[in-house]
Amino acid sequence: MVLNAMGYDESDGKIMFKKDIYKIHFTPPQDPLFLRKIKAFQKLTKKLGGILFMSRYRSTSVHLLGGCNASSDPSHGVCNSKGQVFDTEAPATVHPGLYVCDASLIPCSVGINPSLTIAAAAEHVSRYLVKDVLEYKSKRDVPILVKTVDQHSCLTTDKNLRSGHTPIIVFKETLKGYIGGMPCTAYLKMKMNSQNQTDFDEGNPVNGESHPFLRGKVGGYVVFKSIEKDELHVIDGEIDLCEVDYRTPYTQYMHYRLLLAASSGSRYILEGKKIMHPFLFALYAWRETTTLHVTFKKLAGNKSQDETINLIGKLRIFMIELLKSFMSIEGNKRRFIYHLSQTLLRTYILRIP
Numbered sequence: 459m460v461l462n463a464m465g466y467d468e469s470d471g472k473i474m475f476k477k478d479i480y481k482i483h484f485t486p487p488q489d490p491l492f493l494r495k496i497k498a499f500q501k502l503t504k505k506l507g508g509i510l511f512m513s514r515y516r517s518t519s520v521h522l523l524g525g526c527n528a529s530s531d532p533s534h535g536v537c538n539s540k541g542q543v544f545d546t547e548a549p550a551t552v553h554p555g556l557y558v559c560d561a562s563l564i565p566c567s568v569g570i571n572p573s574l575t576i577a578a579a580a581e582h583v584s585r586y587l588v589k590d591v592l593e594y595k596s597k598r599d600v601p602i603l604v605k606t607v608d609q610h611s612c613l614t615t616d617k618n619l620r621s622g623h624t625p626i627i628v629f630k631e632t633l634k635g636y637i638g639g640m641p642c643t644a645y646l647k648m649k650m651n652s653q654n655q656t657d658f659d660e661g662n663p664v665n666g667e668s669h670p671f672l673r674g675k676v677g678g679y680v681v682f683k684s685i686e687k688d689e690l691h692v693i694d695g696e697i698d699l700c701e702v703d704y705r706t707p708y709t710q711y712m713h714y715r716l717l718l719a720a721s722s723g724s725r726y727i728l729e730g731k732k733i734m735h736p737f738l739f740a741l742y743a744w745r746e747t748t749t750l751h752v753t754f755k756k757l758a759g760n761k762s763q764d765e766t767i768n769l770i771g772k773l774r775i776f777m778i779e780l781l782k783s784f785m786s787i788e789g790n791k792r793r794f795i796y797h798l799s800q801t802l803l804r805t806y807i808l809r810i811p
């Protein structure tokens with residue numbers, strides 16, 4: 459019979475690397491309940507008429523935490539609260555781009571099963587990691603600067619991204635309508651040219667590839683109360699305002715693809731297209747450019763009782779919302795409007811594929 463008693467230790471164990479002998483030395487943490495556990499096991503064994511075998515000198519764990527724990531300074535831990543690894547050779551700095559983002563970051567026993575806490579910590583660290591990667595990409599040829607361990611370093615990175623030389627266009631868009639006959643509103647925030655594609659050849663674009671100013675990332679949320687009580691947050695969204703299908707080269711699409719997450723844990727895909735048909739002398743331009751034909755699907759979860767959802771509908775931008783969108787444009791407004799009107803002109807007036 460296997461006997462198991464659970465508790466948590468003092469979180470004072472130590473893992474040291476002994477440089478002289480190239481070995482890892484481990485001092486186990488103290489377990490204040492250890493003796494009481496042995497006594498309880500002995501009592502049980504005696505009653506059952508058996509013999510007690512147990513781990514020689516310490517408790518064991520399947521919830522290993524704190525191998526590279528977070529701390530306010532390098533003397534008590536390996537990384538800061540953002541998961542950035544301290545550079546012990548240069549005080550108050552971190553190793554750029556080196557993060558801890560798993561169970562080892564958590565400094566002590568959480569007292570309950572830790573998986574969700576570990577996942578939350580990893581998500582928290584990933585915010586800083588992604589900002590680092592974006593900054594690195596935007597300055598491709600520039601070496602990453604060593605950042606000081608500063609509470610606001612993340613904000614500084616963000617500021618650099620927005621100001622600097624990257625011509626990112628940001629604007630908001632609100633779409634309202636019905637999906638599957640049920641009311642739905644999308645509050646979206648677009649970040650065009652977010653990939654900062656400096657290698658795009660304006661004079662000679664690759665096979666139907668739209669200008670980077672017309673492609674971007676989408677954030678924000680969707681309110682669809684008939685499906686989910688709370689807001690559905692966009693966790694990954696992409697937009698292309700000038701997509702062309704090679705089978706219908708004269709038709710231009712504005713393509714939205716959003717991965718949505720609900721607080722219930724469910725995930726949805728909202729995919730939408732505004733279809734701009736040529737040869738109509740722009741008669742329908744207003745209606746076409748402001749109507750998003752959408753499909754809304756639930757992604758299959760692990761639970762077999764999960765119902766499938768597969769709906770279609772239309773979301774529209776109303777005149778007042780469109781004006782608000784134009785007003786909200788941040789960045790190089792002129793260039794964005796220039797590129798957008800160029801593509802509309804090509805489709806509706808010049809009718810060039």
Ligand SMILES: Cc1cc2nc3c(=O)[nH]c(=O)nc-3n(C[C@H](O)[C@H](O)[C@H](O)COP(=O)(O)OP(=O)(O)OC[C@H]3O[C@@H](n4cnc5c(N)ncnc54)[C@H](O)[C@@H]3O)c2cc1C
Pocket residue numbers: 520521522560561562570571572573574576
């Ligand atoms: C038997 C058991 C039962 C558990 N039950 C629960 C439970 O019910 N609830 C709960 O909340 N927690 C439970 N846990 C604890 C939980 O599983 C762990 O705390 C959690 O998975 C740790 O997450 P992590 O990402 O830090 O590490 P891990 O999930 O261990 O991930 C580490 C990853 O790194 C990979 N890796 C290792 N070395 C290398 C290398 N050199 N190069 C590349 N990859 C490498 C590994 O293959 C692994 O995929 C249990 C653990 C065990 C062992």
